[in-house]
Structures are given as C-alpha cells and as structure tokens.
Amino acid sequence: MRTRPLKVALLGCGVVGSEVARIMTTHADDLAARIGAPVELAGVAVRRPSKVREGIDPALITTDATALVERGDIDVVVEVIGGVEPARGLITTAFEHGASVVSANKALLAEDGPALHAAAEKHGRDLYYEAAVAGAIPLVRPLRESLAGDKVNRVLGIVNGTTNFILDRMDTSGAGYSEALDEATALGYAEADPTADVEGFDAAAKAAILAGIAFHTRVGIGEVHREGITEVTAADIASARRMGCTVKLLAICERAADGRSVTARVHPAMIPLSHPLASVREAYNAVFVEAEAAGQLMFYGPGAGGSPTASAVLGDLVAVCRNKLAGTTGPGESAYTRLPVSPTGEVVTRYHISLDVADKPGVLAQVATVFAEQGVSIDTVRQQSRQDPDGEASLVVVTHRALDSALSGTVEALRKLDTVRGVASIMRVEGE
Known part of the structure; x- marks a missing residue:
C-alpha cells in the first residue's frame, strides 16, 4: 500500500456531506485497505462556517470553494451541494486542476451531463x-457497466421516496393528499x-439520467414528460383498488419497438398489485429494468437520506481512488446511438378515465x-348513479392499449359533449 494519502475535497456538509465525512473518518482503515492507499479529507467548503460540525476539524472548513478545488494537490472532489450553480463551475474547475469528481447532483447532471462528461474526458x-x-x-453502475454488453429496452421505477410515501399513505390509511403530505413533512x-418532489421535477431529472445511460443516448430533462401527484385523489386510489391496482409515481424510460427512438416520462399511474413495484412501500425506491438478455431485474432499497446517499458516494469514491492509483479512468458518457427522444404522444399505454355525466x-x-x-x-365501463339533485352520474372507463395522443384526443372530445359535465380524473395504467 502506498503511504501518501489521496486527498479529498468535500463541497457541502449538510445531511449527506456530514455523513460522508463521518464515514471517511470512522472507516479510514477499511477504506485504505480497499483502495490501496489512505484517503484524507483535505478541506470542506460550506456556506456557514460558524456552524458546529461534530467530528470535523475546524481547520478544514472554508467558505472559498473555488480556492479549494483549485488546489493542485486535490485528487478527488466530492460535490454534494446540489443545484446547477455554483456546482457546475466548481466541477469543471476541479477537472481543470487535476481532480476527479464524485457528485450526487441529479439536477445538474440531467441539465448539463454531456458538457460535464466532455470536460472530464478532456x-x-x-x-x-x-x-x-x-x-x-x-x-x-450496473447500467453503465454490468449491463454494458446487453440491450436495455425499458426502465420502470419509483425514484422519489416522498411521493411514494404520500401515495402509500393514501392507499393504506385512506388519507387525502393534503393529509398524507402533512404527515410526510x-x-x-x-x-x-x-414542489420538486410532488410535481415530479426530482423524478424527471433522475429519469433523464437513467434513460441516457440505459439507451446510450442523450436525454435532457426538458425532453422528459412530467406530471406530479397533486391531482391524485382518494377516489383515484379507491378506483385503482377496485381494479386490483395501486397508484405510484413512475419514471418510465422506453426504447421504441422499432428501436429508432426512446421516450422518457414521469407521471402517476395505476399498476397491478401483482407487479413487483406495487409492494414498494413507505419512502423506499425501486427500479425495474427489462433487458434483452438479462431479462427482468429489480433494484430496491432506501432512495434518500444521509446514510444511504453517503453509502453511494463512498462507493464511487473508492472506485475513483482505485482508478487514480491505477492511472486510468472509468467509463465516461456513452451516447453513440444518438436516438431521438419521441414525444409522449407516441407512447402506447392505457387510460383510466373518470367522468361526471x-x-x-x-x-x-x-x-x-x-x-x-x-x-x-374500451376495456371496461362502470357507471354509478349518484341520485343527486343535479342528475349526475359517475362513469369510469378503462381503455385497451392505444397511442397516448389518441387517448388524449379522446379526452378532449369527451369534454365537448353536452352530457359530460366534467372529466374528474385521468390516469394511465402501466406495468401489465
């Protein structure tokens, strides 16, 4: 084992950053044995230097993140500050001054991943x-490396713990959306x-990253169709249950049947209780991958929190440090297919439509x-008279599979009928 330590700069020391620093300290011997050299925390960039940070030498704390990443002796920069700026500038500066980067920044990677990969390669x-x-x-890493020799056709997942907790509570306790959100808070x-969670922005950023890796093409966050869960009602949950389904916010990335394009979307959907994702409860995440040779694979576990996220960061840190010692780099961006991203209207799916008629x-x-x-x-129809003074009834229609554009057109045409008083809810049915 070499004796000169590999020096690590930590950008951000919040919930995740402080846990990264703690593990680096308490497991220093194990990390050194696994890497082949000791790792040393050389500096920690923060916004509030006066805050007490247990277990971190105050001499390591700085508010000048740029100066920290510009140091010529830094081997790896760990970025856990989030957001687009100043993270983007700090990461590119780190590359320019000789450091590799480990990041947990989904928003930045979804928006500017290709440019960051290009800077790393340069x-x-x-x-x-x-x-x-x-x-x-x-x-x-499994998508980038373990399945690099396979052809991934679909990635279907629950990638936001907050929304999964809310929908799970609505399903198991009968709570309304607002009540379940209050409990989650x-x-x-x-x-x-x-907003970032319940409106689907967080999941959309992750979908863009997953689609890019899975299909070896570039998918920007602006190309991901996004819908949140704020309009999901207790009636939707109950209707799903009557169909033998549950409601989940899904990130769905698919290769077209002809292989010439891909789609990426995030929206609430009903999935059968028999599907593995239906049993993912509380704030857990799970991703279902369908590959040509490997078949169906499922990845499950805690999707957020200081310790779980720090675990992933440390795994990357070990890999990057090993590469540094070997004088090599790991896989970079793979976007050779250059597949176009089709609009959601070209997706084939099913609709559950609830009408007031x-x-x-x-x-x-x-x-x-x-x-x-x-x-x-039409697959099934359920009509129920309300026996109210306005003479309205509830009509629930579940369709067979069709183009999303045709289904959307159907909904718009229904709104124009005099006998349709309102479209109470629209939800896709997936995972069958």
Missing part, C-alpha cells in the same frame, strides 16, 4: 454519480417546499361513440 478525469439516482441503490420525508339514457352510447371515432377500444 482532462482525463473521472465523473461518477451513483448517488444522483435512487440513493443507496446500486443502479447507475412531519416525518422529514418532505421538504418545507415539496348526465344521468339519463343514451349517455353511455355517446361516450362510446367518441372512443370509437378516436380509434380507442
């Missing part, structure tokens, strides 16, 4: 980011501003005619 450095998707679950699963004869026939005119076949 300077002969590593860019690893296992922690950017699904916390502690080993997923990025009280337990620390949801941020004070939960006039409670009178002939309504069902009118609705069925609209479906027929749009070329969409």
